[in-house]
Amino acid sequence: MTYSDKVLDHYERPRNVGNLDTAAPEVGTGMVGAPACGDVMRLQIRVGADGVIEEARFKTYGCGSAIASSSLVTEWVKGRTLEQALAIRNAEIAEELALPPVKVHCSVLAEDAIRAAVADYREKQAATSAI
Amino acid sequence: MTATDTAPIYLDYAATTPVAPEVVQAMLPYLTECYGNAASRTHAWGWQAERAVEAAREQVAALVGAEPKEIIWTSGATESDNLAITGAARFHRQRGDHLVTIATEHKAVLDPMRELEREGFTVTFLAPEPNGLVDPAAFAAALGPRTVLASVMLVNNEIGVIQDIAALGEICRERGVLLHVDAAQAVGKVPIDLTRLPVDLMSFSAHKVYGPKGVGALYVRRRPRVRLAPLIHGGGHERGLRSGTLPTHQLVGMGAAYRLAGELMAAENARIGALHRRFLAAIADIEETYLNGDAEARVPHNLNVSFNFVEGESLLMAVRELAVSSGSACTSASLEPSHVLRALGRSDELAHSSLRISLGRYTTEQEVDRAAALLRDRVARLRALSPLWDMHLQGIDLNTVQWAAAH
Numbered sequence: 001m002t003y004s005d006k007v008l009d010h011y012e013r014p015r016n017v018g019n020l021d022t023a024a025p026e027v028g029t030g031m032v033g034a035p036a037c038g039d040v041m042r043l044q045i046r047v048g049a050d051g052v053i054e055e056a057r058f059k060t061y062g063c064g065s066a067i068a069s070s071s072l073v074t075e076w077v078k079g080r081t082l083e084q085a086l087a088i089r090n091a092e093i094a095e096e097l098a099l100p101p102v103k104v105h106c107s108v109l110a111e112d113a114i115r116a117a118v119a120d121y122r123e124k125q126a127a128t129s130a131i
Numbered sequence: 132m133t134a135t136d137t138a139p140i141y142l143d144y145a146a147t148t149p150v151a152p153e154v155v156q157a158m159l160p161y162l163t164e165c166y167g168n169a170a171s172r173t174h175a176w177g178w179q180a181e182r183a184v185e186a187a188r189e190q191v192a193a194l195v196g197a198e199p200k201e202i203i204w205t206s207g208a209t210e211s212d213n214l215a216i217t218g219a220a221r222f223h224r225q226r227g228d229h230l231v232t233i234a235t236e237h238k239a240v241l242d243p244m245r246e247l248e249r250e251g252f253t254v255t256f257l258a259p260e261p262n263g264l265v266d267p268a269a270f271a272a273a274l275g276p277r278t279v280l281a282s283v284m285l286v287n288n289e290i291g292v293i294q295d296i297a298a299l300g301e302i303c304r305e306r307g308v309l310l311h312v313d314a315a316q317a318v319g320k321v322p323i324d325l326t327r328l329p330v331d332l333m334s335f336s337a338h339k340v341y342g343p344k345g346v347g348a349l350y351v352r353r354r355p356r357v358r359l360a361p362l363i364h365g366g367g368h369e370r371g372l373r374s375g376t377l378p379t380h381q382l383v384g385m386g387a388a389y390r391l392a393g394e395l396m397a398a399e400n401a402r403i404g405a406l407h408r409r410f411l412a413a414i415a416d417i418e419e420t421y422l423n424g425d426a427e428a429r430v431p432h433n434l435n436v437s438f439n440f441v442e443g444e445s446l447l448m449a450v451r452e453l454a455v456s457s458g459s460a461c462t463s464a465s466l467e468p469s470h471v472l473r474a475l476g477r478s479d480e481l482a483h484s485s486l487r488i489s490l491g492r493y494t495t496e497q498e499v500d501r502a503a504a505l506l507r508d509r510v511a512r513l514r515a516l517s518p519l520w521d522m523h524l525q526g527i528d529l530n531t532v533q534w535a536a537a538h
Contacts (some may be wrong), residue, residue: 035519042518059516062442
């Protein structure tokens, strides 16, 4: 398997690795994938009062392309509104990282991770405002 | 830092080995001066090639306790496996239509078996014990009145376990079932004596034993005689079992490599055994690390280790200075974890987290030390990235987690 320079760069210097406070109402957590498939991504976003993503963190169990896809996504979602973040398509991730066809599923997973994190945030917000 | 601190390290001897310098020297004249065709019975060039081919046949036979006439040259162990399994099954089609093998066999055994299923045979793919070894009672129970052939490898290519072929062969003899054994990974590592082993067919490779690629052999027992239907038809070479002009230089290389293997086996096993223990000791304190395959019944050359919560392909990428292979088949475009580790009942995480490190003739202590240090460092780095490692540290049992997606 040969990797593109961008995959190698994200793999060797992953951006925004870590955890945010899962319990905080302004944090959304998305965990997608399964160990059986060889990839699990956890993406966390902290959303400001203005609805803009202020911070993103990830941890990923998976191949280099999965790590690079999630690292890239943390950079891309930062500074975007939730709607703008949801507009990120896996094809853009795959293109940016020059993923080969067998690794496209890594970009699909990264897109899923954004959706899951946003959905978790919205659910929390709905629960908070309901009180 | 000196050059040797960053030089890549080859630890993939189970994939292939370099051709030993002595072997290269033995081969060279047969590419230039002695270029005759061993089938040319009418002139000196042919006689010279034939002498070389027969001397090589004797060298191969001598290492495994066979008669030279029982050795059939092939292009490698894959062809030998195909010829043994397909050839015996087709020849004995009238006698039975059932075959038995082990789920952890090499694809060169499993795929011909699947092909025979399409021809109407029934195949039992027996699961080994969690340590990779075949339970003789389960093996005996799998043999039925319609069973014509069983195939069990001597040393597993992924996990290095050594099967008790003597016991399985006795069972086959009692039941009138032919036994084929793939010995590609065993030659030069475990003594093989076919005068005693109740084995009917055995596959050999040259390039796993410091010989050239593209050549191998099949042992076909003469007493009692084992009959095969050939796969390759042509000039009737190799007693009609495998037609095609013999590649004299390749056969000379295989013969020389097998002679060397016999001479060096005892010393090499002792040295590599020490390296194996040294490596295991060096990684012993990395948490959640598992040796795959039985710890005792294995060749010391193989170290198949799972580093839990780290994915195998990313680990390979992290240790690019090491030429090793991943048990995770992600590298071969399929997303399935290793069929061998799955057959052992390893969890998906462990099956996806394995590395096969294989030591060989030219592996040094310094290389083993550097490899262990690199692994320690990179496993820690990847675990810091792993959500599964986080969950493990929090005491979460991954089997109780509802996973979101199935890609």
